[in-house]
Amino acid sequence: MASAFGSRLRRFREAKKLTLQQVADAVGCTKAYIWELEMKEGQRPSAERVQALAKVLGVTMEDIMGEPMPQVPEASPEDVAFFRAYAGMTDAEKDRVRQALKIIFPDKDLPEAKR
Amino acid sequence: MSTPPALNGAIAANKVHHWLRAWYGADVPEAVDLDLVRQMLPSTPFGAGVREIRPPVQFNDEAFEGLLARDPDDPEVWGIAYNGTVSRERQRFTIAHELGHFVLHRDRQPRFHCDKESVHSGHETMRRIEREADDFASNLLMPGDRLREWVSDQRIDLHVLSAIAQRFEVSFEALCIRFIKFTSQRSILVYWDNGYVKYEWRSSSAVKTRARIRRTSDPQEPLPGTLAADASVVQAWEGVEMSAAIWCPEEAPYMKLREFKHSYGARDRVLTLLLLESAEPRAWDRAWQDKEISASYAEFYASR
Numbered sequence: 001m002a003s004a005f006g007s008r009l010r011r012f013r014e015a016k017k018l019t020l021q022q023v024a025d026a027v028g029c030t031k032a033y034i035w036e037l038e039m040k041e042g043q044r045p046s047a048e049r050v051q052a053l054a055k056v057l058g059v060t061m062e063d064i065m066g067e068p069m070p071q072v073p074e075a076s077p078e079d080v081a082f083f084r085a086y087a088g089m090t091d092a093e094k095d096r097v098r099q100a101l102k103i104i105f106p107d108k109d110l111p112e113a114k115r
Numbered sequence: 116m117s118t119p120p121a122l123n124g125a126i127a128a129n130k131v132h133h134w135l136r137a138w139y140g141a142d143v144p145e146a147v148d149l150d151l152v153r154q155m156l157p158s159t160p161f162g163a164g165v166r167e168i169r170p171p172v173q174f175n176d177e178a179f180e181g182l183l184a185r186d187p188d189d190p191e192v193w194g195i196a197y198n199g200t201v202s203r204e205r206q207r208f209t210i211a212h213e214l215g216h217f218v219l220h221r222d223r224q225p226r227f228h229c230d231k232e233s234v235h236s237g238h239e240t241m242r243r244i245e246r247e248a249d250d251f252a253s254n255l256l257m258p259g260d261r262l263r264e265w266v267s268d269q270r271i272d273l274h275v276l277s278a279i280a281q282r283f284e285v286s287f288e289a290l291c292i293r294f295i296k297f298t299s300q301r302s303i304l305v306y307w308d309n310g311y312v313k314y315e316w317r318s319s320s321a322v323k324t325r326a327r328i329r330r331t332s333d334p335q336e337p338l339p340g341t342l343a344a345d346a347s348v349v350q351a352w353e354g355v356e357m358s359a360a361i362w363c364p365e366e367a368p369y370m371k372l373r374e375f376k377h378s379y380g381a382r383d384r385v386l387t388l389l390l391l392e393s394a395e396p397r398a399w400d401r402a403w404q405d406k407e408i409s410a411s412y413a414e415f416y417a418s419r
Contacts, residue, residue, distance in 0.1 A: 011177070019383070020310075031309075031310075032311070032334055035334055036334060039313065039334070040334075082183045082220065083181075084179075084180030084181045084182070084212075084245075093178055096176050096178065097182060099174070100179065100182050100184075101182070101196075103172050103173075104172055104184055104194035104195070105169075105184075105186055105187070
């Protein structure tokens with residue numbers, strides 16, 4: 001089961017259409033290590049490593065790290081019931097859930113995501 | 116507080132099929148009409164207190180799969196959004212999955228809430244309900260009686276499984292997972308992601324007879340001698356026979372298995388299906404032959 005960190009890393013990598021090997025070569029580690037970062041929980045990459053990953057993927061370190069996990073599930077009002085892959089959500093993704101809600105219920109005046 | 120009835124994804128999906136049969140008479144279509152299910156649910160015991168589930172709407176976003184939501188102003192109205200950019204089969208699975216949440220979880224878990232102390236247990240709960248919704252979708256789209264009829268008296272290969280997937284209008288992967296959970300044959304399904312094991316499923320008889328693939332490294336890569344490790348083999352839908360011990364070290368050296376391989380086009384993802392010969396009784400362990408013990412094994416694995 002991937003961590004939220006891992007899900008984001010994978011999504012950024014796939015958005016850039018990079019292979020595990022390409023990312024591994026660029027940051028100087030093994031393909032297996034990048035795969036573990038993406039797929040396994042409890043990975044603790046160093047700050048330097050995260051910085052190198054962010055550079056390769058063209059995002060900021062904050063984009064990759066996201067919010068600390070304990071705060072993630074809290075942003076859910078009673079109108080959201082279930083969102084696939086919710087645990088990995090960033091603020092931007094919470095906004096997208098709001099947008100999805102607006103599409104389901106177009107006549108409703110829904111609040112913006114909490115910042 | 117009343118105790119909720121013991122309902123799981125498979126039981127709930129069977130119940131829906133029961134209602135579908137009553138609705139259609141004899142001829143239920145091979146591919147389940149999810150729109151009919153959606154419209155029917157509010158008038159069944161599974162839709163208590165709900166007036167309407169609105170028609171599913173597309174929300175096309177790369178990071179989005181599906182969403183089930185209650186109308187913020189009207190507790191009797193629910194809605195579903197799904198990612199419309201993926202294959203039609205996958206869209207169907209997502210909608211069925213969200214209907215599963217509607218049936219199984221909408222009262223139990225009206226919202227996500229994990230306090231700081233229970234973050235881990237909270238995520239475990241989420242994983243469990245996601246599995247239940249998947250079970251519902253899987254059993255709804257691929258009912259067991261029909262699957263049994265289509266796979267029985269037939270030599271299984273990926274052509275057969277692919278044809279069944281098309282009749283159910285589900286993805287090949289979804290059908291393969293359903294087959295593994297359903298079949299009485301000893302079999303193992305492995306999903307490789309970028310060359311490493313992502314998921315591994317074993318049929319109940321494979322679990323009972325302790326058929327498992329050899330572990331050598333972490334993360335696990337395919338072992339030499341297997342089709343999975345052979346980059347020159349892209350597809351092996353008819354399967355190739357080999358010694359079972361190449362994959363499963365505990366199997367006797369003369370036992371055979373058939374390995375099947377399906378590679379997905381652009382995405383560096385591979386499905387491996389292993390069909391094993393029946394295990395022979397082992398002197399040190401005859402437990403798997405005993406019906407009663409098998410039943411408790413099944414319960415043990417189901418409860419995990």
